[in-house]
Amino acid sequence: MQVPLLDLKGQYAPLRAEIEQAIAQVCNEQRFVLGPKVGELETQIAAYSQAEHGLGVSSGTDALLVALMALGIGPGDEVITSPFTFFATAGVVARLGARPLFCDIDPRTYNLDPAAVRAMLEKKCEQRGDRLVNKATGGVVRVLLPVHLYGQMAPMDELVAIAKRYRLAVVEDAAQAIGAALPDGRRAGSVGDVGCLSFFPTKNLGAFGDAGMCVTNDRGLQERMRILRVHGGEPKYYHSFIGGNFRLDEIQAAVLLIKLKHLEDWTIARQRNADHYDALIRDAGIAGIVGVPFRAPGYRHIFNQYMIRVRRRDELRVHLAANGVGTEIYYPVPLHAQQCFAYLEHSPEDFPHSLAAAAEVLALPIYPELAAEQREYVVKQIAAFYRA
Ligand SMILES: *Cc1c(COP(=O)(O)O)cnc(C)c1O
Secondary structure, eight states: OOBOSOOTHHHHGGGHHHHHHHHHHHHHHTOOBSOHHHHHHHHHHHHHTTOSEEEEESOHHHHHHHHHHHTTOOTTEEEEEOSSSOTHHHHHHHHTTOEEEEOOBOTTTOSBOHHHHHHHHHHHEEEETTEEEETTTOOEEEEEEOBOGGGOOOOHHHHHHHHHHHTOEEEEEOTTOTTOBOTTOOBTTSSSSEEEEEOOTTSSSOOSSOOEEEEESOHHHHHHHHHHTBTTBSSTTOBSSOOOBOOOBHHHHHHHHHHHTTHHHHHHHHHHHHHHHHHHHHHTTOTTTSBOOOOOTTOBOOOSOEEEEOSSHHHHHHHHHHTTBOOBOSOSSOGGGSGGGGGGOOOGGGSHHHHHHHHHEEEEOOOTTOOHHHHHHHHHHHHHHHHO
């Protein structure tokens, strides 16, 4: 049996006629950037995310970049974030000349641990006038950038309380978490000052290429991000500040508008698949060997990824590949140990939970169309590996 990590063809087939028609419509109208469908998508994604405003941008990475630019982040500034995430989270910070200030994760959820953030702030930072200064670097700590990894939100109540106390802005990296929610029902992206979504094809809501969105309840930030999206020109060709080309294509918006109607059903199917994996792993008697995703009580996990945690992870991965099962490691090297961040002078052991997770996590196929027999086959193969 073949079980790819992700197979988008099954999602496309039933939508094909509708999507082709929508693309043809864009072709006929020849309005390719920031047209009416982008505006409609912004309205609908903002509503879905329970935020007041949406701003379509070119990718999830650019959503993060434009959010930090709108907050005025630049050289001399520092941004608190997780070292256990996709590269873009910290990459955008460094690209703006600012410094990523890493704190370790909660080993159960893989999300930024509020206790680690508090401890870092108390130990490494001090208030000087109205600025929160990193004593070692002299940098000004300005933003808290939690990531909702794998589709489960970080503990935002605690994180926002820390941000309030230290007067930090909060930018949510919600690239993997569209529709995820806190126990009180608030959705990913709507809790911080800006939420950043990605529509990269592997995300739960995937475009036919790159696309992303910023959502916010702050009118002023929305306006600044809107101007930054078009090189900072307002009115056109008059620049009071420097932005970039962060525009969203009309064709991507057309595709996403059609897919958005199915997102709830797809999320429910992912959750069903996750529950099934949990049960299969338990029933196979390997629950002591194969750690299943921890679901924080009350949180709505949208399972962009279903991550198991195992010993001999790399051997297991080879065994699964040899038996037709696709897997992936998100992420094999924590950011504080990346070569490009050597100048931050971390040792790998600085964030032991991130380091350990990077050595032990493995993503199993979880996409909505995955058949029950495929899920059973995947767990059978895992059980066979550990029994041998
Ligand atoms: C996918 C992703 C991004 C970047 O989104 P792109 O659309 O690929 O640029 C940022 N952060 C996280 C956590 C992601 O998973």
